[in-house]
Amino acid sequence: MRTVAVDTDILILGGGAAGCYAALSAAARPGMRIMIAEKAHISRSGCLAAGINAINAHIGRGHCPDDYVDYAEKDAAGIARGDLLASMAGRLNKTVRTLEKLGLVVHKDADGRYAERGWRNVRVNGENIKPLLAAAVQKRDQVRVLNRVNIVSILIDDGRAIGAVGFGTTEAVCYVLRAAAIICATGGAAGLYSPNSPGFAGHCMWYPPFNTGAGYAMGILAGAEMTTLEMRFVALRCKGSIAPTGTLAQGLGAAQINSRGENYENRYGTMTAQRVYGTLRENLEGRGPCRLHAGNLTRPQVEDIYRAYLNMAPAQTLKWLEEEQKDRGEREEGGERGGWQEGKGRDEGSCFLAAEIEGTEPYLVGGHAACGYWVDSRRATTVPGLFAAGDAAGGCPQKYASGAMAEAEIAAEAALEYALEHPLGRCRALSASGAAVAEARGFLLRREEKGKVPFEAGQLEEAMQQAMDRYAGGISAAYRFNEAQLAVAAERIGEITFLSGSLGARDMRGLLRIHELRERLVVCRSLIAHLGARRETRWPGFAEHTDYPGADEAWRLHVNSRLQDGRIRVMFRDLVGRREVYEHRA
Amino acid sequence: MSIALDPALCSGCGRCVEVCPGGLLALGPDGRARNLSPGECWNCAACVKDCPCGALSLYLAPQIGGGGATMRAARLGAVLRWEIIFPDGRSRFIRVDSSRPDGY
Numbered sequence: 001m002r003t004v005a006v007d008t009d010i011l012i013l014g015g016g017a018a019g020c021y022a023a024l025s026a027a028a029r030p031g032m033r034i035m036i037a038e039k040a041h042i043s044r045s046g047c048l049a050a051g052i053n054a055i056n057a058h059i060g061r062g063h064c065p066d067d068y069v070d071y072a073e074k075d076a077a078g079i080a081r082g083d084l085l086a087s088m089a090g091r092l093n094k095t096v097r098t099l100e101k102l103g104l105v106v107h108k109d110a111d112g113r114y115a116e117r118g119w120r121n122v123r124v125n126g127e128n129i130k131p132l133l134a135a136a137v138q139k140r141d142q143v144r145v146l147n148r149v150n151i152v153s154i155l156i157d158d159g160r161a162i163g164a165v166g167f168g169t170t171e172a173v174c175y176v177l178r179a180a181a182i183i184c185a186t187g188g189a190a191g192l193y194s195p196n197s198p199g200f201a202g203h204c205m206w207y208p209p210f211n212t213g214a215g216y217a218m219g220i221l222a223g224a225e226m227t228t229l230e231m232r233f234v235a236l237r238c239k240g241s242i243a244p245t246g247t248l249a250q251g252l253g254a255a256q257i258n259s260r261g262e263n264y265e266n267r268y269g270t271m272t273a274q275r276v277y278g279t280l281r282e283n284l285e286g287r288g289p290c291r292l293h294a295g296n297l298t299r300p301q302v303e304d305i306y307r308a309y310l311n312m313a314p315a316q317t318l319k320w321l322e323e324e325q326k327d328r329g330e331r332e333e334g335g336e337r338g339g340w341q342e343g344k345g346r347d348e349g350s351c352f353l354a355a356e357i358e359g360t361e362p363y364l365v366g367g368h369a370a371c372g373y374w375v376d377s378r379r380a381t382t383v384p385g386l387f388a389a390g391d392a393a394g395g396c397p398q399k400y401a402s403g404a405m406a407e408a409e410i411a412a413e414a415a416l417e418y419a420l421e422h423p424l425g426r427c428r429a430l431s432a433s434g435a436a437v438a439e440a441r442g443f444l445l446r447r448e449e450k451g452k453v454p455f456e457a458g459q460l461e462e463a464m465q466q467a468m469d470r471y472a473g474g475i476s477a478a479y480r481f482n483e484a485q486l487a488v489a490a491e492r493i494g495e496i497t498f499l500s501g502s503l504g505a506r507d508m509r510g511l512l513r514i515h516e517l518r519e520r521l522v523v524c525r526s527l528i529a530h531l532g533a534r535r536e537t538r539w540p541g542f543a544e545h546t547d548y549p550g551a552d553e554a555w556r557l558h559v560n561s562r563l564q565d566g567r568i569r570v571m572f573r574d575l576v577g578r579r580e581v582y583e584h585r586a
Numbered sequence: 587m588s589i590a591l592d593p594a595l596c597s598g599c600g601r602c603v604e605v606c607p608g609g610l611l612a613l614g615p616d617g618r619a620r621n622l623s624p625g626e627c628w629n630c631a632a633c634v635k636d637c638p639c640g641a642l643s644l645y646l647a648p649q650i651g652g653g654g655a656t657m658r659a660a661r662l663g664a665v666l667r668w669e670i671i672f673p674d675g676r677s678r679f680i681r682v683d684s685s686r687p688d689g690y
Binding site: 050170200202203204208209239307310311313512 | 606625632
């Protein structure tokens with residue numbers, strides 16, 4: 001394996017929505033060298049690979065950024081950073097205008113104004129949003145993109161982040177990258193828990209299965225303070241395709257209906273976690289399956305929905321089309337079924353569209369929940385020189401794609417300033433990368449030798465997911481756990497981590513799989529500690545601590561943690577108001 | 587859900603290999619695309635939309651209710667034309683014009 005060393009000014013880990021936008025923002029400063037290290041290829045990597053059909057974070061007419069802060073704080077049951085939400089919300093509309101300039105087609109009304117779907121949402125033709133962002137990045141001479149490079153470790157010298165080390169995913173190359181400032185934009189973590197459909201369709205999930213929590217794990221191992229990992233995110237999705245439900249719910253006013261035909265959503269509330277919780281309860285209490293049901297539609301409206309889903313989750317359109325086809329077949333025999341039914345809407349001649357809904361496995365995702373790096377108001381982590389944005393950054397839920405990009409711009413401005421004030425002098429990058437390189441060589445050398453466990457990374461991944469599912473509140477445990485179960489989960493994760501050290505990799509792809517497994521295990525360990533530390537149940541639907549049912553006002557605080565001398569130290573931090581500026585204290 | 591590949595239609599351009607966010611596609615010794623790990627597909631359809639030959643199509647796995655239909659796409663300027671082929675041989679087309687801001 002050959003080693004390539006590269007120096008840059010701003011190093012961005014991950015070229016998804018936040019990473020690409022951070023690069024574009026940083027490139028506004030002439031003369032700065034910017035580098036993106038991306039595990040896949042920036043043209044379709046990250047959460048926006050399939051596209052989106054709406055921008056979910058935008059301040060509509062008659063509203064102001066403070067309204068958005070109110071909404072996000074309420075949705076997070078109070079556990080969110082006011083300072084972070086306010087600075088993000090203040091830039092949302094500018095971000096959407098920038099995206100429009102890059103070529104994103106935003107729907108307009110007859111007066112040429114953005115077509116709003118509720119006050120926080122604008123409709124877009126966003127199938128190509130990621131290729132548009134990638135093309136804009138590739139046009140900038142200052143930005144160098146390293147595709148197919150998996151970053152595994154942040155290099156620390158004298159307490160400061162000075163770069164990162166990574167490995168090619170196809171070519172046998174080790175990259176030692178040095179930078180004056182680093183922005184972590186690696187996304188959140190999927191694949192910690194058994195998915196809705198384990199096995200062949202296991203990657204048919206809401207969050208990108210390729211977002212494996214690398215940024216969280218690298219931060220944890222570098223000693224960064226993390227926040228609110230216990231606020232997992234569970235998405236309410238169309239069963240099977242795991243496609244979004246918002247287009248039906250917000251776009252068509254579809255209602256959540258149980259098997260008795262009752263609309264149950266008002267019984268539980270319409271906050272994100274409450275929608276999941278209601279569906280869970282209805283199923284547990286014997287009133288499933290639950291469906292999202294949009295009645296009284298015209299055929300052109302149904303066709304519009306088919307196209308809307310093709311722009312972000314083509315599997316759901318395919319599912320409806322298959323059901324429509326079956327429906328036709330069975331009607332000829334006198335039967336009826338399927339998601340779409342002609343002539344079955346409320347009014348004569350109308351039709352309805354429905355989809356069975358279910359909660360997904362829990363994810364860690366800082367763009368929806370408040371988990372991730374503990375950052376100051378300018379998105380600096382507690383490790384000097386390391387900044388965070390997007391799903392990797394905590395404290396700022398409900399940011400979605402536009403908020404992740406707004407946050408990336410804030411992080412890029414802070415990183416630029418830091419890089420100018422603290423240029424990288426002589427530092428020990430090569431020696432700091434030694435441990436990660438030696439470990440990777442170990443995995444590659446162990447492929448045939450003695451000392452290798454007779455397991456594959458995929459088997460240990462399944463073992464990890466099952467332990468988390470059963471003992472740390474996964475789907476099969478109805479998102480519930482108690483202290484005794486968390487102790488079992490912690491023990492199992494410890495055992496699997498030990499075993500993973502003796503895996504062998506046949507090639508660079510095998511090495512990638514081992515690194516992904518091991519970063520998920522690091523994240524699981526911290527997650528379990530956080531789940532146990534918050535002794536209340538604040539977000540039923542996302543997590544239920546059965547030793548402490550019910551919310552407790554004493555827990556209106558942030559649960560944070562830091563790895564210190566090999567142990568996870570949990571600490572508590574006060575909430576930060578929207579007019580405050582938060583700085584890390586030495 | 588995964589990707590079906592028709593090697594007879596593949597020109598070996600490698601575009602799908604480049605865009606797959608999971609790195610799940612590669613060019614085989616015959617110069618044609620092959621799927622390294624169908625079970626790891628996220629169904630984002632990036633490869634399907636970028637394949638200039640119609641060699642790639644999407645299907646729903648039977649575990650999540652798939653009935654055997656496949657879906658492929660052709661790009662005609664700003665229009666993405668999806669073709670859905672049902673197991674009985676019937677097919678239908680859905681055109682999505684991404685340049686039209688007044689609707690889908």
